[in-house]
Amino acid sequence: MGPGPSVAHPRALRAQAAPLVGHLSNVMLQQMDEIKQGLQYLFQTASPYVCLLSGTGHGGMEACLVNLLERGERVVIAQNGIWGERAADMAERLQLEPVVLRTGKDDEGGSAFPVDTLIAAVRQHKPSALFVVVGESSTGAHQSLGGGRLGQACRDAGALLIVDTVASLGGVPFLADAWGVDACYSGSQKVLSGPPGAAPLCLSERAWSKIQARTTKIASFNWDLPMIGRYWQWQPGAPRVYHHTGAVSTYFALRECLAVVGEEGLEAMWKRHSDAAAMLWRGLAELGLEPYVADPQYRLVTVNTIRVPDGADWAALVGHCLKEYDLEIAGGLGPSAGRVWRVGLMGYSCTRANVALVLEAFRTGLEAQGWTKKK
Amino acid sequence: MGPGPSVAHPRALRAQAAPLVGHLSNVMLQQMDEIKQGLQYLFQTASPYVCLLSGTGHGGMEACLVNLLERGERVVIAQNGIWGERAADMAERLQLEPVVLRTGKDDEGGSAFPVDTLIAAVRQHKPSALFVVVGESSTGAHQSLGGGRLGQACRDAGALLIVDTVASLGGVPFLADAWGVDACYSGSQKVLSGPPGAAPLCLSERAWSKIQARTTKIASFNWDLPMIGRYWQWQPGAPRVYHHTGAVSTYFALRECLAVVGEEGLEAMWKRHSDAAAMLWRGLAELGLEPYVADPQYRLVTVNTIRVPDGADWAALVGHCLKEYDLEIAGGLGPSAGRVWRVGLMGYSCTRANVALVLEAFRTGLEAQGWTKKK
Numbered sequence: 001m002g003p004g005p006s007v008a009h010p011r012a013l014r015a016q017a018a019p020l021v022g023h024l025s026n027v028m029l030q031q032m033d034e035i036k037q038g039l040q041y042l043f044q045t046a047s048p049y050v051c052l053l054s055g056t057g058h059g060g061m062e063a064c065l066v067n068l069l070e071r072g073e074r075v076v077i078a079q080n081g082i083w084g085e086r087a088a089d090m091a092e093r094l095q096l097e098p099v100v101l102r103t104g105k106d107d108e109g110g111s112a113f114p115v116d117t118l119i120a121a122v123r124q125h126k127p128s129a130l131f132v133v134v135g136e137s138s139t140g141a142h143q144s145l146g147g148g149r150l151g152q153a154c155r156d157a158g159a160l161l162i163v164d165t166v167a168s169l170g171g172v173p174f175l176a177d178a179w180g181v182d183a184c185y186s187g188s189q190k191v192l193s194g195p196p197g198a199a200p201l202c203l204s205e206r207a208w209s210k211i212q213a214r215t216t217k218i219a220s221f222n223w224d225l226p227m228i229g230r231y232w233q234w235q236p237g238a239p240r241v242y243h244h245t246g247a248v249s250t251y252f253a254l255r256e257c258l259a260v261v262g263e264e265g266l267e268a269m270w271k272r273h274s275d276a277a278a279m280l281w282r283g284l285a286e287l288g289l290e291p292y293v294a295d296p297q298y299r300l301v302t303v304n305t306i307r308v309p310d311g312a313d314w315a316a317l318v319g320h321c322l323k324e325y326d327l328e329i330a331g332g333l334g335p336s337a338g339r340v341w342r343v344g345l346m347g348y349s350c351t352r353a354n355v356a357l358v359l360e361a362f363r364t365g366l367e368a369q370g371w372t373k374k375k
Numbered sequence: 376m377g378p379g380p381s382v383a384h385p386r387a388l389r390a391q392a393a394p395l396v397g398h399l400s401n402v403m404l405q406q407m408d409e410i411k412q413g414l415q416y417l418f419q420t421a422s423p424y425v426c427l428l429s430g431t432g433h434g435g436m437e438a439c440l441v442n443l444l445e446r447g448e449r450v451v452i453a454q455n456g457i458w459g460e461r462a463a464d465m466a467e468r469l470q471l472e473p474v475v476l477r478t479g480k481d482d483e484g485g486s487a488f489p490v491d492t493l494i495a496a497v498r499q500h501k502p503s504a505l506f507v508v509v510g511e512s513s514t515g516a517h518q519s520l521g522g523g524r525l526g527q528a529c530r531d532a533g534a535l536l537i538v539d540t541v542a543s544l545g546g547v548p549f550l551a552d553a554w555g556v557d558a559c560y561s562g563s564q565k566v567l568s569g570p571p572g573a574a575p576l577c578l579s580e581r582a583w584s585k586i587q588a589r590t591t592k593i594a595s596f597n598w599d600l601p602m603i604g605r606y607w608q609w610q611p612g613a614p615r616v617y618h619h620t621g622a623v624s625t626y627f628a629l630r631e632c633l634a635v636v637g638e639e640g641l642e643a644m645w646k647r648h649s650d651a652a653a654m655l656w657r658g659l660a661e662l663g664l665e666p667y668v669a670d671p672q673y674r675l676v677t678v679n680t681i682r683v684p685d686g687a688d689w690a691a692l693v694g695h696c697l698k699e700y701d702l703e704i705a706g707g708l709g710p711s712a713g714r715v716w717r718v719g720l721m722g723y724s725c726t727r728a729n730v731a732l733v734l735e736a737f738r739t740g741l742e743a744q745g746w747t748k749k750k
Binding site for chain 1: 377379380381382383388389391392393394395396397398400429430431432433434436437461464465467468469470562564570571572592593594595596597598617619620621622623624625628703708
């Protein structure tokens, strides 16, 4: 019940234990075709440019930046936590020109950007791309794309919209096509409840065209999306060409995870996550605990950040949960280190029973510390 | 029985089905510590700079080039097949200065370099690094490092020795420390008989110092070895710092694979692979088939390349093996495409029974084509 890896779905674990097959065998190619269908549903896209990268969410981030942008190109990065920081870091390494937006001073985490602020930044800086994070798992902030407003503004300004959905996809509404998202990626070990090691990725036609129009080589072989696209057969009927050996077992697992998503349905999943978060916060409020993200509109339901109150020992509570309940929750990360507890409600582990267990562990843990809310 | 993924060890598959744990949990960190011990044995190194990358062998190649070299630095690439080609491609993408050595005309695959040729090239070009491939799986060539001679020559010339051991490690003798290797990487799905998705990596103290002395940023966050080294605790007692979410299930599997290596012992493994190759070639000779690699000193035992004789249909034979024997072998790749069959003898699947099955499948497959050796 931390920010991930979440508990893996038993079907994913079982699929993972199947014997290996060749990375270009018919069995594998069929799995990959079915994975593409599952990803189209998950991202809510009709784009053929979907795949799993054989890597983690960071691979997805790096693949988007290194493929969609060329050296010297400007990218506006909406930074409200560690993921924006890392995207800015990557942009520098790749010799892009990052323009970093912040929600406030560094010590005021737990917020996201008004969509109008982002739109104004795109108009002002005229970047080749805007990078935003839907689920900032370090602070528990949820960035809105304003329905399709942000995507439209990016299109109007000739900028691509790159969206990190690692900690959010499947748990909160996300409509890649309807919202005009040009590139987005996620992780396998969050709401999908699979093993880490495969990053779902989706590109729009516009993003694909931008890659085709590059005048310089993509500065990474490993993340070369046109080559990866030949392995995943993004062009119907084109021959499959070997780029790397896909992570066979992890793909098997993800195939199951995506089937589970299809069986439950996205609307039902979104509701399950939002209901669980409501139950969690009701219980936490009874214990006298408060959200780190002050503004309710910016609160993420998949990673919930709880402000560590004065007088409480965050590390002791994390230890209590692990020792007494075999329950993993997390402290803060980056801007929120030492200031929050993070409770993940993601996929298979997002159940009322687990929320009840978390609440009980918090109750006894705070009691053991002698902490009580000041009246 | 192709060039990989090879058949996974049942213990690896079983380990992979275990529930996930947190990527910084004590269970995970202990697995990682044990993996480091296993890798030290596998690479025959006392270096603390060993780890699994959460990626495939290509990730290992890219990680070595992007960490050990800075833009504009010269790297001599011993290219005798697809892996050298790809290393040269990566070097260009990373704006290095590749100097490519070839064994002959492009249509004369199936060879490797005399060690003296490589030594002369290092002395002539004075590169920052030399890149060689021990097991060139596209052509079945085995590159010798001349015991420690090549490593010594590199040290004398101030060059790092980077070695690709993806298709060979565990199947042929390799002594990273004794041979003066500065950086080497492998794959999980070859001799180790694990799932694809984790790349064993090892750096020498000299390679590590070179990274420390960089004046420019490493042009990849995902493959940033100093950050990955903090996750793997390369400095004793240093705090573990989150870089990415390790591929938990794949690491579990690799922990088992490395235990299996330790139980059998490297000398026994090397002998098992070499004995199996001898049995294979004895049988193939009886069928009238010949090695693609003409010079016996350059023949790799883990990936065996069989020349497709005049009048035989390589694709039909591959289909016959799959259809009649549920047996996967491969055709050529890159320079050897259409010219060879490739039979992998790697790890768990490297058994006399499997060799006998391959021979029987070849015998009946050639018979079905009506191909017989001209007397």
